[in-house]
Every structure is written in C-alpha cells, then in structure tokens.
Amino acid sequence: MSPKHTAQKQREIQKEVEQADKKGKSKPSGAMQAGARRYPEPPFPKIHQAKPGSEADLPLAPMYDAPFYKGSEKLKDKVALITGGDSGIGRSVAVLFAREGADIVIVHLEEAKDAEETKAAVEKEGRKCFVIRGDVKNASFCRTAVEKTVMQLGHLDILVNNAAFQVHTHNIEDLSDEHFDETLKTNLYGYFYMAKAAIPHLKNGSAIINTGSVTGLEGSKQLLDYSMTKGGIHAFTRALASQLVPKGIRVNAVAPGPVWTPLNPSDKEAEDVETFGSQTPMKRAAQPEEIAPAYVFLASPQMSSYITGEILPIVGGY
Numbered sequence: 001m002s003p004k005h006t007a008q009k010q011r012e013i014q015k016e017v018e019q020a021d022k023k024g025k026s027k028p029s030g031a032m033q034a035g036a037r038r039y040p041e042p043p044f045p046k047i048h049q050a051k052p053g054s055e056a057d058l059p060l061a062p063m064y065d066a067p068f069y070k071g072s073e074k075l076k077d078k079v080a081l082i083t084g085g086d087s088g089i090g091r092s093v094a095v096l097f098a099r100e101g102a103d104i105v106i107v108h109l110e111e112a113k114d115a116e117e118t119k120a121a122v123e124k125e126g127r128k129c130f131v132i133r134g135d136v137k138n139a140s141f142c143r144t145a146v147e148k149t150v151m152q153l154g155h156l157d158i159l160v161n162n163a164a165f166q167v168h169t170h171n172i173e174d175l176s177d178e179h180f181d182e183t184l185k186t187n188l189y190g191y192f193y194m195a196k197a198a199i200p201h202l203k204n205g206s207a208i209i210n211t212g213s214v215t216g217l218e219g220s221k222q223l224l225d226y227s228m229t230k231g232g233i234h235a236f237t238r239a240l241a242s243q244l245v246p247k248g249i250r251v252n253a254v255a256p257g258p259v260w261t262p263l264n265p266s267d268k269e270a271e272d273v274e275t276f277g278s279q280t281p282m283k284r285a286a287q288p289e290e291i292a293p294a295y296v297f298l299a300s301p302q303m304s305s306y307i308t309g310e311i312l313p314i315v316g317g318y
Contacts, residue, residue: 031284032317036068039287040260042278052165055087055114055262062260064092065121066289069099074300076101079153081146083107083136083194084163086115088261089211092288093160093295094118098125100296105130105149107163114262128153136163136190137182139197146197158299159198161191161233162211168222180225187229191236204248205301210237212255214315230255234311241309250308252298257315258285281317290314 031041045059055062080097084090085106091114094104104122106129108115115131122129130152134141149156165186169175191210198208215223216230234253241251258277277285291314297303298312 031278032282035290036066037063039063039284039290041284042276043274044260044276044285046274048273049262052109052111052262054111055091055117058262060260062088062091062262063287063289064088064292065095066092066099066292069096069289069293071096071099071101071125074100074296074302075158078102078157078299079105079149079155080158080160080299081105081107081149081156081194081198082160082162083190084211085160086111086118086131089256089259089288089291089295090160090162091118091121092292093162094129095121095125096289096292096296097158097299098122098127098129100300101127102158103128103153105132105145105153107132107134107136107145109133109135109163111262136194137185139189139193142190142193143197146194146201150201155203156198156201157203157206159194159202159208160211160295160299161194161208163190164211164226166223166226169224170222172224175225183225184229187226188232188236191233195240199244199247199249202247202249205305206249207299207301207304208240208244208249208251209295209298210251210253212237212253212311214255214257214313214318217255217311217313218318237311238309245308250298250304252304252307252309253311254291254294254298255311255313255315256286256291257313257318259291260285260287277316280315284316286314286316 075097080102082090082094085094086108098104106118119129119131132145165183210233212233213230215227216234219227237251237253294312
C-alpha cells in the first residue's frame with residue numbers, strides 16, 4: 001500500500017474513533033453494585049465521633065453479618081483471636097469465622113457495647129466468644145490476652161491483628177510527637193507484641209492475618225503516620241512469613257481501601273465523611289462484610305495452604 005493510501009486509511013480510522021467518542025459520551029454512572037445485596041453509596045451521614053469510635057452510635061450501621069454467606073466448616077473447631085474485633089472489619093471477621101466453625105476471642109479498647117453486640121452475633125452462629133478489654137500497645141497485656149485465650153478455649157490457631165489508630169493531619173508540622181507515637185505503637189508495636197505472644201502457641205497449619213491498607217501501598221498525604229505503619233505492616237507480614245515457613249505457620253495481610261467502619265468517622269471531619277469512598281472507581285466505600293471473606297480465605301488451610309507472605313488488596317478498583 002502506498003504512503004498516500006496508508007495516510008488516508010489512518011484518517012478514516014481517526015474519523016471512526018471520533019464518531020464513536022461522540023456516541024459514547026454519557027452521564028457518569030452511579031456506584032458499582034455487584035454484591036449479594038445493595039450497599040450504601042455516598043453521600044454518607046455527616047458525622048464525627050470521638051476516638052476510638054462507636055459502631056453502635058453510627059446513624060448508618062455498617063453491614064457486617066453477610067446473610068447470603070453460607071459457612072462450610074472451613075474453620076471447624078479452630079480458635080481465633082481478633083484484635084479490634086468489637087466493630088467494623090473485626091466484627092464481620094468474627095461472625096464469618098464463627099459461621100465457619102471457629103470459636104472467637106475479641107480484644108477491644110473500651111467500646112463495651114460494640115463488643116457485647118459482636119459477642120452476641122458470634123454466639124448466634126453457635127460458637128463461643130470471649131471478650132478481653134485492653135491496650136495492644138502494652139506487651140504484657142498482649143501476652144495476657146493470648147494466655148487467657150488458651151486457658152479459656154484450650155488452644156490458638158488464628159491470630160488476626162486488626163486494631164488500629166488513625167487521625168489525619170494536613171501538614172507534617174502539625175503531627176505532634178504524641179500523635180506519631182500513638183499511631184506507631186498501636187499499629188506496629190501492637191501487631192508485633194500480639195504475634196510474639198501468639199507464635200509459641202501456634203502449630204503447623206495455623207495462620208496470622210494482619211490488616212494492612214491501601215495507604216500502605218500508595219501512601220496518603222493526610223495520613224502520613226498511618227501510611228508509614230501500614231507499609232510497615234506489609235513488610236512485617238512478608239518478613240515474618242519467611243521466618244515461620246519452617247513451622248508451617250502462614251502469615252498474610254489484607255489491604256483494604258475505604259471501608260465504612262467507626263475508624264473513619266472518628267478521624268475525618270463530618271464533611272469528608274459525607275463523600276467517603278466516592279473517589280474509588282466503584283464510587284463507594286466497602287462494607288465490612290465485603291472484606292471479611294478474604295480473612296476466611298487466608299485463615300483456612302483448605303483454601304490457602306500455599307499462600308504466605310502475600311498482601312491482598314481489596315480497594316474498589318484502584
């Protein structure tokens with residue numbers, strides 16, 4: 001084909017694409033709904049809570065019970081210890097673990113009402129649930145929590161490190177030493193202390209699952225300290241996984257994007273909460289029950305026996 005004919009052909013292709021572009025322009029679609037039931041879309045209620053946040057006091061209750069999720073004994077007679085298990089992702093993980101046959105111990109800071117509601121939800125699934133109140137920044141408390149778990153339920157098979165502290169700052173100059181210290185000690189020291197206390201009780205086939213974050217993958221300019229800790233959790237996950245391979249203990253992390261839990265209304269200003277999650281390609285925040293099945297997958301030796309040291313992003317299409 002001559003250069004002239006080639007140029008003409010290219011112009012024809014260009015014209016076809018331009019016409020298709022004009023036809024294809026339409027109003028942006030709403031949030032993506034691809035789940036078993038419809039999930040809330042922004043705008044969310046304008047609300048700001050005092051730390052550590054209360055699920056019971058949220059005007060829009062997080063969806064955690066996954067009524068269409070059917071258990072199949074993936075975790076039959078396992079024992080799971082879940083930090084931050086009173087609300088949000090931790091609550092949903094506790095319920096689905098119980099539905100899969102596990103007994104549960106949840107650790108919480110001071111949200112007694114939330115913890116009791118989680119306990120009731122686990123017991124509704126026909127499994128045992130014990131509640132322990134304390135601060136994961138304290139190494140002695142972490143050892144005690146593990147010891148109480150083994151004492152009450154006889155053994156420990158799964159550790160879920162999920163407790164977290166998050167408060168935004170717009171400028172590094174405004175990030176106080178106390179704020180920085182609280183974030184690092186809750187999110188990093190807490191994971192380290194719990195893992196160190198749990199590992200002597202874990203056996204071949206056991207699992208540790210850490211809650212990371214999309215902020216640990218991409219960073220967040222308003223969550224400088226939190227992003228640091230979540231990136232550290234991802235590195236901790238990979239390093240500890242390598243160390244525990246000879247013991248047959250798998251270590252993985254789930255890295256969620258925005259999820260509707262008390263964590264964010266107790267961080268963001270009310271106006272920011274209203275649009276929470278709208279920046280994702282799916283144009284909405286996840287609900288806890290959309291995240292929790294990943295923890296079941298990573299906890300179950302039937303489903304993920306060849307998976308360790310992995311970071312599983314669940315980020316709404318980022």
